[in-house]
């Protein structure tokens with residue numbers, strides 16, 4: 001689940017990079033592996049800084065000062081296709097036609113056939129294993145087909161319509177054409193979010209595209225509107241054009257955005273994430289009450305698993321008239337563990353991140369509330385921590401139903417066997433994570449919790465719960481291939497072998513590398529100090 005960003009300032013002499021960087025830090029919860037910004041300055045020149053790392057580390061003051069121009073595109077990455085190589089950090093760039101920069105959230109499910117098309121028909125070289133580089137080149141190929149010396153909005157709509165006919169999967173994208181403007185589009189099912197807002201200035205209007213509305217709130221933009229499924233929106237300094245260019249398909253935003261991914265203070269597709277999580281807590285309270293009564297178990301205290309579950313846990317506690325205590329204190333400097341690469345790192349960081357306060361657990365029957373149980377890494381660790389500090393019974397309640405199916409649309413859950421609920425019922429899951437009892441939200445209750453705030457949405461992508469994939473094109477053969485490429489144990493093997501094979505490992509040096517990190521206080525307008533697109537890996 002990455003974060004994407006586009007910004008066009010009405011005054012081209014004001015640099016967009018500082019605000020893009022600020023915006024990316026607000027989207028950091030969507031991707032912690034890599035980040036980047038490309039801006040477009042005078043004469044349509046692009047300036048880039050991207051690398052593996054968090055926003056605050058990669059996009060420091062010096063780097064930002066060298067990103068010239070009043071429009072730009074940004075990205076925070078959570079790798080869900082290809083590798084974690086710094087060459088796959090986004091935005092991606094291709095010089096022909098016109099000069100295009102591209103940022104993508106989601107996953108394509110037909111990368112192998114698109115790769116074949118690129119090679120055999122479009123004659124475009126793809127230099128990484130990223131599906132986003134493929135998607136950029138598909139966009140470029142479709143723009144090329146217009147055959148125009150100078151392109152206009154209609155040509156761009158035609159090109160994006162062509163792209164949408166040619167690829168399948170989840171994609172919310174922001175692109176930038178050199179000297180022209182910024183563009184956003186969303187796949188025909190609208191699986192991944194992206195919206196837009198504007199801001200009045202003394203001279204005209206600034207425009208923003210972002211994965212989540214929180215960015216608009218924080219940067220003083222208003223009039224947030226979602227880009228619609230299958231829609232493309234083009235913003236130039238002369239205004240906004242939007243058009244539905246994709247096939248008409250079922251609108252199915254991913255329900256997991258509401259369960260876990262998005263910030264609670266965002267509103268996605270007209271639904272407040274915060275309110276939907278409150279409703280999840282209310283609904284789960286009824287289920288928990290029922291199960292506890294059936295089993296004759298009493299609970300002394302409700303404790304959330306920070307951070308995401310807090311909103312739901314508080315409502316659940318209030319509904320059940322039980323005390324709510326913050327029994328786990330989070331180290332605020334450790335990021336989200338679920339989106340960290342590799343099981344070892346995730347496990348280690350749950351321990352680093354959370355500390356159990358003995359006073360709140362000792363001698364009590366505690367009800368831990370989490371938003372979801374995926375691999376069970378978090379639950380397993382925190383249940384042990386709760387028991388270590390003297391909890392009598394540990395009951396776990398999950399705001400999401402059991403997750404038994406792979407995600408193919410941009411969450412890194414490729415392998416069913418890594419999921420703790422795969423092939424297990426609730427009792428077996430409880431045993432696997434060391435809980436005395438586990439209670440799951442039902443799927444109808446989860447859907448109702450979210451949908452009540454926008455009943456015009458009839459379907460959500462719930463594939464991780466149901467194994468039904470709204471785009472089609474996902475069968476057993478596909479899932480087996482995905483597992484063989486991306487399961488944790490496979491990725492570990494590839495990382496170990498990468499020095500010999502130079503295939504996917506983090507040590508391989510691709511084409512698109514981080515700009516020099518050089519102590520330099522010089523001017524940013526001279527050729528020596530500005531940062532173009534193709535930089536060397538040079539840290540001094």
Ligand SMILES: O=P(O)(O)OC[C@H]1O[C@H](OP(=O)(O)OP(=O)(O)O)[C@H](O)[C@@H]1O
Nearest residue numbers: 307308336337338373374375376377378
């Ligand atoms: O069963 P698992 O595989 O452990 O995955 C589920 C857990 O991971 C996430 O927490 P994370 O720490 O990533 O983020 P948060 O701080 O926003 O809760 C999520 O909120 C669950 O707690």
Ligand SMILES: NC(=O)CC[C@H](N)C(=O)O
Nearest residue numbers: 001002079080081105106
């Ligand atoms: N989670 C995402 O949106 C990732 C985008 C893209 N598939 C990548 O892996 O870089």
Ligand SMILES: [Mg+2]
Nearest residue numbers: 305306307308
């Ligand atoms: Mg969590």
